[in-house]
Amino acid sequence: MSEHDLSFDAMGSHVRFLIGEPPAGGLPAREAAEGARELIAEFDRELSRFKPDSELSRLNADERERVPASALLRRAVGAGLFAAERSGGLVDPTLLREIEASGYASSRAGMAGAPLDAALAQAPPRRPARPAAEPRWRKIAVDDERGEIVRPPGVLFDTGGTGKGLAADLVAERLRGYSRFVVDCGGDIRIGGEDALVRPYEVYVEHPLTGGRAFVLRLSRGGVATSGLNIRIWRDGNGRYAHHLLDPASGEPVWTGLVGATALGDSAVEAETLSKAALLSGPRGAREVLAEQGGLIVHDSGRVEPVGPLARPPRVRLPRREPNGASA
């Protein structure tokens, strides 16, 4: 059995599809991959905050309270609201002004990040992030019946917290029925297909400090995502190090004692949400965030700590022998 392997750059990241055998009457894997690539291109074109003519930028500039929106934009806003709700407000999709004020107003694709070890040495005392006292995301609603986004004008929306995960999930929906597939949108990954249940995929987790392998997962379905401070990190106008993960309570980059977090989830959006929430929560909170679905956290020291189901050693259960010789 073979897979079609398509890689390209989009959304400021590297995108990759691995697609197995098609279902009866389905498009060959090569054509399915090209179709998925067009979907990613549309996603990038319409939902980028760096493109002034994108539908997202037009939404944020619109002064009406109810704004007509495409199904794609409504889905993206819905994913952002899901993330905010799922994370208790830590993954806040309305911090666009704050992220721009901290120095991330244009795309950093292809730009090398500032050295993380130097940033850690100068970072303020570690503390967990907190949700905003008056969360703006609660004022946003998606009206699918009328095809509109509803929010007070001036509340800006950013897909940054869930965009790549949603892109992976949308492509995965198209690939339902294929024997096996991986959709990797900049490290936010969705895996599926019946054959993957039998022969899981190996997913390497990159260490944010060394760039080496921190862990190897064998995944048969669902999503996995990683958030870290090692890529989107820079020095602001005052020479201070800043990064893209903001504390919703203060609107500023937060240093929690973690430099990376990887999360498993039922979908890539959920995994991306949990990985960001874990990193923002600091070591103690991250263990709670990742307890159910499982994940990894990487401490400032570089120590890798498996959490939840990943922390438990695999159990080997021998078949129980019944008196009549049958296996239970």
Next chain:
Amino acid sequence: MTEARTESRRARRPGPAAVIWGSIALFAVLFALFAYQMSAPSQPRQQVLVRKLIKRRVVTTVVPAPGESTVSAGPAVSSTQSTTGAAPVTTSAS
């Protein structure tokens, strides 16, 4: 008159031996009954279906020697046909 009535009551009361042997007999009967029930094949019980839900999740392996880089620069677009499992996938911050 009163003495005669008391006498007849006394006469109707069973003696100690009768009470003892009666108790032993009753015990023996009950014991035999329970022993018979225990040894007899039981009635077929109502079958209970136990549904076992298995949620496949993940099997993990810790790589013993971290440090090997897994990120490589590739061409802008790459489209190939590969055998299953030939190329691992990497999750990282982006």
